[in-house]
Amino acid sequence: MSELYPSFNKGLLPFFTLNWNEYNDFLTFKGGLNPVTGGLWLTDIAHHHLAIAVIFIIAGHMYRTNWSIGHSLKEILDAHKGPFTGEGHRGLFEILTTSWHAQLAINLAMLGSLSIIVAHHMYAMPPYPYLATDYPTQLSLFTHHMWIGGFCIVGAGAHAAIFMVRDYSPAQNYNNLLDRVIRHRDAIISHLNWVCIFLGFHSFGLYIHNDTMRALGRPQDMFSDVAIQLQPIFAQWIQNCHSIAPGNTAPNVLATTSYVFGGDIISVGNKIAIMPMSLGTADFMVHHIHAFTIHVTALILLKGVLFARNSRLIPDKANLGFRFPCDGPGRGGTCQVSGWDHVFLGLFWMYNSLSIVIFHFSWKMQSDVWGTISSSGDISHITRGNFAQSAITINGWLRDFLWAQASQVIQSYGSSSSAYGLMFLGAHFVWAFSLMFLFSGRGYWQELIESIVWAHNKLKVAPSIQPRALSITQGRAVGVAHYLLGGIATTWAFFLARIIAIG
Numbered sequence: 001m002s003e004l005y006p007s008f009n010k011g012l013l014p015f016f017t018l019n020w021n022e023y024n025d026f027l028t029f030k031g032g033l034n035p036v037t038g039g040l041w042l043t044d045i046a047h048h049h050l051a052i053a054v055i056f057i058i059a060g061h062m063y064r065t066n067w068s069i070g071h072s073l074k075e076i077l078d079a080h081k082g083p084f085t086g087e088g089h090r091g092l093f094e095i096l097t098t099s100w101h102a103q104l105a106i107n108l109a110m111l112g113s114l115s116i117i118v119a120h121h122m123y124a125m126p127p128y129p130y131l132a133t134d135y136p137t138q139l140s141l142f143t144h145h146m147w148i149g150g151f152c153i154v155g156a157g158a159h160a161a162i163f164m165v166r167d168y169s170p171a172q173n174y175n176n177l178l179d180r181v182i183r184h185r186d187a188i189i190s191h192l193n194w195v196c197i198f199l200g201f202h203s204f205g206l207y208i209h210n211d212t213m214r215a216l217g218r219p220q221d222m223f224s225d226v227a228i229q230l231q232p233i234f235a236q237w238i239q240n241c242h243s244i245a246p247g248n249t250a251p252n253v254l255a256t257t258s259y260v261f262g263g264d265i266i267s268v269g270n271k272i273a274i275m276p277m278s279l280g281t282a283d284f285m286v287h288h289i290h291a292f293t294i295h296v297t298a299l300i301l302l303k304g305v306l307f308a309r310n311s312r313l314i315p316d317k318a319n320l321g322f323r324f325p326c327d328g329p330g331r332g333g334t335c336q337v338s339g340w341d342h343v344f345l346g347l348f349w350m351y352n353s354l355s356i357v358i359f360h361f362s363w364k365m366q367s368d369v370w371g372t373i374s375s376s377g378d379i380s381h382i383t384r385g386n387f388a389q390s391a392i393t394i395n396g397w398l399r400d401f402l403w404a405q406a407s408q409v410i411q412s413y414g415s416s417s418s419a420y421g422l423m424f425l426g427a428h429f430v431w432a433f434s435l436m437f438l439f440s441g442r443g444y445w446q447e448l449i450e451s452i453v454w455a456h457n458k459l460k461v462a463p464s465i466q467p468r469a470l471s472i473t474q475g476r477a478v479g480v481a482h483y484l485l486g487g488i489a490t491t492w493a494f495f496l497a498r499i500i501a502i503g
Contacts, residue, residue: 031246032255033266037129038273045127086175095178099167105160112152119145123365124258124274132266132273135370135503139495143358147488150350157301157346161339164308165322185306192299199295203288206230210393224392225280232284239279267373275369275379282391286360293353297346304342311337325472344476351484355491362495363387363401370503382502408501409494420497427493431486437470437479 002008005026014022027050028043064070074093081088095102119142126132173179181188206223213222220227243262246253256263258274265275309318313334317324323340336345367387371380383400390396412421449469456462470478 029252030255031250031253031257032263033126033132033259033274034129035266036268038132038266038268039126039129085177086180087177089177091173091176092178094172095163095167099163101159101163101167105156105158105163108152108159109156112149112156115145115149115152119149123361124260126273130268133268133271135365136496136499139362139365139499140492142361143492143495146354146358150354154297154301154343154346154350157304158339158343160301160305161308161342162322164305165318165339168309182306189299189303189306192295192302196292196296196299199288199292203285203292206285206288207392207394211395214393214395222392223281223285225282225388230281230284232279232287235279235283235287239277243276265373265379270372270374272369272371272373272379277364277368280388282388283364285392286356289356290353290360293349293356297349297353300342300346300349304339304346307337308339313337323473340473341476344480347480347484351487355487358491358495359397359401360391362499363391363405366499405498406494409497412497412501415501417497417500420493420500424490424493424497427486427489429486430482431490434479434482434486437475438483440475 007014007022007025010022014020026043027047028041029047030041030044032041033039034041062070064072077089077093079088081090096106122141122145123132123138126138131137170179210222210224213219222228223230225231239261241249242258243256246256259266260274260277262276266273307317308322311317314320314337317338320338323338326335336342363383364387366382367385368381370382373379383404386400390400408417409421409424412418453462453466469475
């Protein structure tokens with residue numbers, strides 16, 4: 001070790017004599033990636049972990065736990081009052097010390113967000129040697145961390161709603177921040193509803209416009225990089241800020257934080273690890289679809305939490321519990337209004353959101369990043385850079401992404417990747433099986449089973465057991481489980497059959 005890093009010979013002496021600069025051979029601040037491995041510099045990673053450990057040690061003493069050192073969280077929360085927030089944060093500390101569901105909701109939301117952040121950093125700043133050029137692993141890691149993050153965030157909504165039903169005390173939370181949010185819930189939800197409708201019509205409307213113009217043979221009237229441009233100027237500005245940081249705002253680093261922002265093309269054995277990612281109209285459009293689907297997911301989950309205890313039609317929700325069946329048309333429409341039903345609907349929109357995210361990632365990377373570079377510097381991407389001109393129409397996504405990239409799945413049955421092709425078929429069946437539960441009429445299965453039982457009794461071949469169909473709530477749970485499992489496994493098999501064959 002001392003041959004690689006001479007300061008190892010000096011042991012802990014430089015540490016205790018505060019001569020920390022001696023360690024700069026293995027605690028570096030280079031930035032960028034190691035050109036040999038395509039991964040972060042191990043010495044940069046070591047430096048980062050040391051620095052974050054120091055911060056954690058300081059932060060660990062900042063707030064009081066079982067000992068008297070540090071600030072009291074209760075005192076901080078109780079003293080935190082704004083001009084429009086009544087009692088402010090008073091009562092929130094007691095919620096966290098008495099409700100496991102409140103704790104779990106916050107922790108799931110944080111962990112889910114962190115998992116999604118990890119997904120986006122692992123390809124932009126690959127931490128392991130040779131990870132960046134292993135395209136199937138890159139795609140799998142991104143997809144995996146996105147799904148984990150999505151499920152954690154929906155779980156946060158579920159446990160927040162359970163907290164509201166089972167653990168929330170209106171008396172202990174009078175006029176504090178939580179109480180005031182609940183009292184403003186109609187304004188909050190209606191505004192968020194408006195945002196979702198606005199985003200949905202406009203973001204999807206851009207695609208419909210482009211499909212129509214392309215069908216009519218009017219490319220000059222389309223939103224694209226060569227006609228009516230919708231450039232993501234703020235994202236491009238942020239990219240530029242990061243790419244020029246070395247030598248300016250970050251004078252000590254040798255390279256940019258991530259080559260996605262700008263800079264060199266990093267390749268390992270003529271295979272591109274990472275390179276500057278150009279953003280254009282197609283990226284602007286698909287990111288607004290992301291904004292739309294994420295806002296709808298947030299709307300459903302937030303509505304489930306804020307209306308968990310009561311609503312105008314069902315004032316006694318808190319007594320009915322987290323999940324309860326439909327009440328029929330008697331009270332003016334009370335289907336899908338329990339806390340659990342909002343989680344059920346939120347799961348579908350989470351799946352919808354993240355499916356588009358992972359499809360976007362898969363296509364964008366194959367089009368604009370992944371590929372080969374020749375000794376003369378000629379770049380050949382996997383899909384020849386077709387994202388910018390094809391991802392601006394719905395038909396482009398269907399034809400040039402889903403259909404074009406399915407060819408490797410279809411051809412996999414006679415190859416060593418046949419397992420993925422079979423999983424692709426099997427997962428489709430699991431997904432389709434879910435529709436049997438989700439589209440069933442109310443009481444239909446129970447009635448069907450009872451008619452079969454009647455026929456058996458008539459013929460005197462009936463068993464002594466009395467079968468029951470699933471309840472509406474149980475049917476939905478079975479349905480959503482198969483829908484998500486089938487959908488996720490289908491996408492997984494599609495991705496791997498494709499990327500293993502060509503990556």
